Amino acid sequence: MSGIPDLVAIEAMDAADVLRPMRERFVLPEGLVYLDGNSLGAASPAAFAELTEAARQEWGQDLIRSWNKAGWFEMPVELGDQLGRLVGAAPGQTVVCDTTSINVYKALHAAMGLRPDRSVIVAEAGSFPTDLYMAEGVASTRAGTVLRLEGVDAPSIEELIDDSVAVVLVNHVNYKSGELRDMAALTKKAHEAGALIVWDLCHTAGALPVDLDGSNADFAVGCTYKYLNGGPGAPAFIYVANRHLAEARQPLSGWWGHARPFAFEQSYAADAGIRRFQCGTQPILSLRALKGALDIWNDVDMKALRAKSIALTDLFIQLVEAKCGAYGLTLESPRDGTRRGSQVSFAHDNAYQIMQALIERGVIGDFRAPATLRFGFTPLYVGFKDVWHAVEVLEDILRTGAWKEARFAVKSAVT
Amino acid sequence: MSGIPDLVAIEAMDAADVLRPMRERFVLPEGLVYLDGNSLGAASPAAFAELTEAARQEWGQDLIRSWNKAGWFEMPVELGDQLGRLVGAAPGQTVVCDTTSINVYKALHAAMGLRPDRSVIVAEAGSFPTDLYMAEGVASTRAGTVLRLEGVDAPSIEELIDDSVAVVLVNHVNYKSGELRDMAALTKKAHEAGALIVWDLCHTAGALPVDLDGSNADFAVGCTYKYLNGGPGAPAFIYVANRHLAEARQPLSGWWGHARPFAFEQSYAADAGIRRFQCGTQPILSLRALKGALDIWNDVDMKALRAKSIALTDLFIQLVEAKCGAYGLTLESPRDGTRRGSQVSFAHDNAYQIMQALIERGVIGDFRAPATLRFGFTPLYVGFKDVWHAVEVLEDILRTGAWKEARFAVKSAVT
Structure with a gap:
């Protein structure tokens, strides 16, 4: 040897x-050799400390006042910015909320809304399946939507991109093989055809550096419980490039996405920024464990x-x-x-x-x-x-x- | 006096x-007089104990094995049944997941899918606003959908219910005034017109007994962080009457709603039961605090x-x-x-x-x-x-x- x-x-x-x-x-x-951090990342004293503080002091003692005093309401956008740094997103474009599946739904709807004359979604047969299932869900609510799959309709995703394509939904790192896509090149290819692109970063965020802004990406989604170590089922994230924020609309238009959530207005008016990709009240305890985990990354x-x-x-x-x-x-x-x-x-x-x-x-x-x-x-x-x-x-x-x-x-x- | x-x-x-x-x-x-449990319920040693066990032992020590060993994957349906008892729902019809807003979206889509020849959603101008915003979101994905509001289009919701109505979305207890609707009577009124009904139980669950099954309700949603004391932003619930489960479809068709989520199939196939109303991976730490809180209700x-x-x-x-x-x-x-x-x-x-x-x-x-x-x-x-x-x-x-x-x-x- x-x-x-x-x-x-x-x-x-x-x-x-x-x-x-x-x-x-x-x-x-x-004694454990843990080679499954790509499924569930390890716990940390920092995450435990945040969780204990959030539960015992903020919930237990300060109660409702913690929405202001402990900054609970701002956590999704603050954690979004903190996470954004790890994926090449300047502040104001990333929010931590809901699940990856739900964020795929938002991103696909928003992208298709920005390309109203097009009806094709391109994705990968080898995608983590929920992305495909969510694309089916989007298609069920947008008549005429067609799903084209790499591995079914053509051997490579590049061959499927033409001027009928509204959006390309693609995994940056394949969940099974670990194969990596070239983010800048595929984004450029999509844009040259007039399409938009949604990057699934579930197996990327915290695993390797990427540059969403520098690659000119349109949307990205991902989870925080794998390499980011946010805890089991910790809320996911969504990134929307600044240039799309004013026009991008998504139908999960809940009160946390409203321009004035506490005015209790009768009609929806989307927030001007990334908050419009929020929907409802987020699980604060899980978010706080994630906060502890993300703080570790400040030193990486x-x-x-x-x-x-x-x-x-x-x-x-x-x-x-x-x-x-x-x-x-x-x-x-x-x-x-x-x-x-x-x-x-x-x-x-x-x-x-x-x-x-x-x-x-x-x-x-x-x-x-x-x-x-x-x-x-x-x-x-x-x-x-x-x-x-x-x-x-x-x-x-x-x-x-x-x-x-x-x-x-x-x-x-x-x- | x-x-x-x-x-x-x-x-x-x-x-x-x-x-x-x-x-x-x-x-x-x-020394505190806490009269805001209808916004955020109080913490409990039971919730803290579940949270600590889930974080330190299950996440920290057992890691990925806890999805099986600690029953994480089954929690949404098990907690759903546990909560169902408090709102008159027999087992198999309730699941704890996502947010109230998102569950409103699922319920409205499912209801409208069951009434494909109808296009009207009836709701209340005085509703907690996110219900109306989500109805707008549903309408944005279903061409021709019309929203009729009590307080705008007629003084009472009953007057708005006719044979063009697909679904009535109504708060059982008004968030602002506390006024209570008659669940059985309004459900009957909707059914007589051929419409379905979605009950928002945010200010009901844990505040007073209701009988979803006995009232012949179709759908219900609600949150768990008010009177149920599940913790800040604890996941919400959705109820779908057994008689609708086989046919009810919702477009947030993520992998947790799949009949075989771990077969990683390329196409979506909805689970036969209430799991089809799940979407993606749930925030386990927040769910576990809720578990502790719900256990208290076993003795109420x-x-x-x-x-x-x-x-x-x-x-x-x-x-x-x-x-x-x-x-x-x-x-x-x-x-x-x-x-x-x-x-x-x-x-x-x-x-x-x-x-x-x-x-x-x-x-x-x-x-x-x-x-x-x-x-x-x-x-x-x-x-x-x-x-x-x-x-x-x-x-x-x-x-x-x-x-x-x-x-x-x-x-x-x-x-």
């Missing part, structure tokens, strides 16, 4: 890791994050292929780190059982049907020795056939 | 109050709740009119307790300033533009002596003119 780093070399990588101190900002059970150098992410995923691929190459694993992610998000997937006919065996041994990744082992590498709290250890366990499970034990074949309801 | 109970009589009311022990289940600051007799609510509000009206009658207050709520929710409103030209002065003195109600003093009486934690004390303070503020101090006239952004 010449060229494969040994444990000494790997410990040196950890020692040289500028992000290593960030691990202390998170709560992780002793996004270039260092990206460099470490590529180094971790490169190392994982290298070690798996060197040590487990005989056991039928096939790399499903791009081999080129610059074309990959912060995750690595391998296909295996028995992926479900192998992942169950890994989890039982304290290496947590996840399974995606029908046959994908998916491993996420959060640069803030995953180290190089974690990668080493994960591959050691994987090799042992494959070599010994431990995954063949009957209990690993029983599928649970939620996977 | 013959006939007006004195402090001795009021202390006897507290002593005889069967719900008095419930107060110990809530956290309330010493809803008839006793209603009796105490009427007694509290009757007493408040009686004392205010007896002691503050000279200062220009006008009752805005029904005088008949059986026609009133669990709140009392008085109009006064200087309502904003008076409420600010009350809050400074530790009596918390709220102001609703342009001239309403609103007081909510949560039977679980408001006692008769609280009512007495609130009126004493109000009388003092009015008699001395303390509300005229300049600082009370400065309006804050959120009121």
Whole structure:
């Protein structure tokens, strides 16, 4: 195994890791190798502290006065700006609210409203499914809308973009393979055809730097409970480029999107800015945990994050292929780190059982049907020795056939 | 002041109050009279305990495994059934998710889809405004939809219901006056015209018993952070009568509403039951606080709740009119307790300033533009002596003119 780093070399990588101190900002059970931060990010003392303050002092003691005094009402836009910095959005264009699915609905409606003479939505068959389901929902309320899918109607999304297209809805990082799109190039391609673009950043935000403003993106959505570590089901975000805000309308026109929400007017009048993409009252406790998690990012150098992410995923691929190459694993992610998000997937006919065996041994990744082992590498709290250890366990499970034990074949309801 | 109970009589009311022990289940600051539980319900040790367990153990230690192990994924339907019991809904018809505004959108779309040959939505000009804004949003996605308003197009909602009406959207308890509708009678009236009905229960759930199933209601929505004490911005609920579930469709067709959410299929297929009214991933931490709050209701007799609510509000009206009658207050709520929710409103030209002065003195109600003093009486934690004390303070503020101090006239952004 010449060229494969040994444990000494790997410990040196950890020692040289500028992000290593960030691990202390998170709560992780002793002995666990957590490679599922791309599904649910880890908790942090900062998130717990915000949650406790919001619950015990602000709710418990200050009660209704906290809407003003603790700034609850302003949290969605303030957190939006704070998050915006991580995805290249200048202030005033991002708001944290609702769910990714609902924000897809808003963005698609707004985009189609800006292109009233067009009726085609382009998306990917390989998209995280809820994006497609929401596009179907939008189509059900806009007669004549046509959905064109990469992987069904043409092999590549670029071929589907023409002057009938109102909007392109695309994942920046594919949830399954981790493959990365070129944001600036695809946005330019959409614009050249007169279309708008909605970027789904669920597997991007907090995983690698992107530049929404610099790429001239129109809309973006994403979740905050993966790489941003906002907590289970933490509210999602939506970005709308400044140049569209005055005209962009979305039909979830609730009171939090009103220009004067506390005037209790009879008719809707959209706020002039990003607040028009809000709808109703937000879950403050969940938002406050997210606030704690986002504060950690104030101290993160996004270039260092990206460099470490590529180094971790490169190392994982290298070690798996060197040590487990005989056991039928096939790399499903791009081999080129610059074309990959912060995750690595391998296909295996028995992926479900192998992942169950890994989890039982304290290496947590996840399974995606029908046959994908998916491993996420959060640069803030995953180290190089974690990668080493994960591959050691994987090799042992494959070599010994431990995954063949009957209990690993029983599928649970939620996977 | 013959006939007006004195402090001795009021202390006897507290002593005889069967719900008095419930107060110990809530956290309330010493010395505060909290008459704003109709805006934000009080916190509880039960809610804090659930929140701590969900954050520190389930998120912090068990991480992604909690979706199964801690039952996170099932919470919306389990809490829906638990809440359903309080509004007369048999299991399988209620789900806790998203916001009231978003659930209004789903319900209106579903109702109109069930009445495809009709295009009229009937609502109230005096509705909590977000219901009207969401109806506008629905209308913007369904060509030809007409909105008819009680208070604009006719004096009473009953007069607006004819065979062109697809759906009636109505508040069971008016947010401002506390006036109560007859659920069974208005539902019958709508059905006789072939229309469906959506009941907004924001100021009903946890304030008084209702019988959705027994009233033959079609849809209902409501929030959980008022009388149910679920915490700031806790997720809302939606009820869909069993007889409509197979046919009712709503366009926020996210993956949590899919029949097989973890099969990651390319096309949407709605779940057969109430889950089709879910959309995306829910804020688990906020849901868990709500779980703690709802557990308290397992020990509440809803008839006793209603009796105490009427007694509290009757007493408040009686004392205010007896002691503050000279200062220009006008009752805005029904005088008949059986026609009133669990709140009392008085109009006064200087309502904003008076409420600010009350809050400074530790009596918390709220102001609703342009001239309403609103007081909510949560039977679980408001006692008769609280009512007495609130009126004493109000009388003092009015008699001395303390509300005229300049600082009370400065309006804050959120009121």
